[in-house]
Amino acid sequence: MMNVTIFGKGNMGQAIGKNFEDAGNTVHYVGSATPKNEVTIGEIVVLAVPYPAVSSILANFAEELKGKIIVDITNPVNFDTFDDLVVPADSSAAAEIAKQATDSKLVKGFNTTFAATLATKKVAGQHQTTVLLASDDQEAKKIVTEALAGSDLAVLDAGSLKRARELEAMGFLQISLAAAEKISWTGGFGVFH
């Protein structure tokens, strides 16, 4: 059982937090109005906020996040153009965050699953939702995976943190398909083993 801290109380934060709770962990939610002295930082910290909001959280909690597992769930879509990402093409949001959070253990995940598919644990109500995790820290990936055991989500090791680039491309593609009404926000990409 872990203490898990979720920054962000939106649909993604709530759905991810619920899964950690369902698996028996204690979850602490942090909203933008939560006073810093009321924030509990657990072993696993999920940044369920938009990519532009990540940097200030890392700065504000620099000391507290040392040694912790940080889970980056962002899709750094350029919402002005909706045609590219705001991170360099050969990088990823996760790689950029890793540059700032050098004393934490960074895991990319949850960015290829819409909130509804995390909340219901099924894609389109019919196929088990799979969370893809990428990290250079095998132990951190294992801890997150084990913390989700019992949540009814499937968890798959997607490789090193470098694969965050592909995960974010897939997340962007899925968002663009839903925005164009080619798929619904309860559907998207399912993983078949």
Added chain:
Amino acid sequence: MMNVTIFGKGNMGQAIGKNFEDAGNTVHYVGSATPKNEVTIGEIVVLAVPYPAVSSILANFAEELKGKIIVDITNPVNFDTFDDLVVPADSSAAAEIAKQATDSKLVKGFNTTFAATLATKKVAGQHQTTVLLASDDQEAKKIVTEALAGSDLAVLDAGSLKRARELEAMGFLQISLAAAEKISWTGGFGVFH
């Protein structure tokens, strides 16, 4: 009904060709040993060859391919490192091919579906296979989509040719998951609408 030419007689070429045949089109297969004077170039030309083999086909059939629809199915994986792609990070195989085949209509597709899922029309034997198509030529996308009607594949418009970058990232991720035995070569990503 269309005349469809498939360059490449491997698993992908055969599975794609069979789908066009199932949908009632006439399919002409071209292998590396096929003499040029025996090659029939149809309205739709699928380049079902590895990315490094595309350029010479475009050069050898430069005249014949003018005005035709070219379908690029490649995943330009760097098979030495298996850790990146051989095309520039802000580009895609499709974008590179488009630079050479300026007088053809380029469509990206079939690169996010393993050969087995095209042959059986199902991902992991249970969910209809969806082909994602990206192109700047709406008419070309429509012609390919209509030519596949009746094949039992689902076809989805994934947007402009720029989305080939994301399709290739997704294809690469899928290949890397299968190579790491996290998923099987008959499974992978299914699309839920």
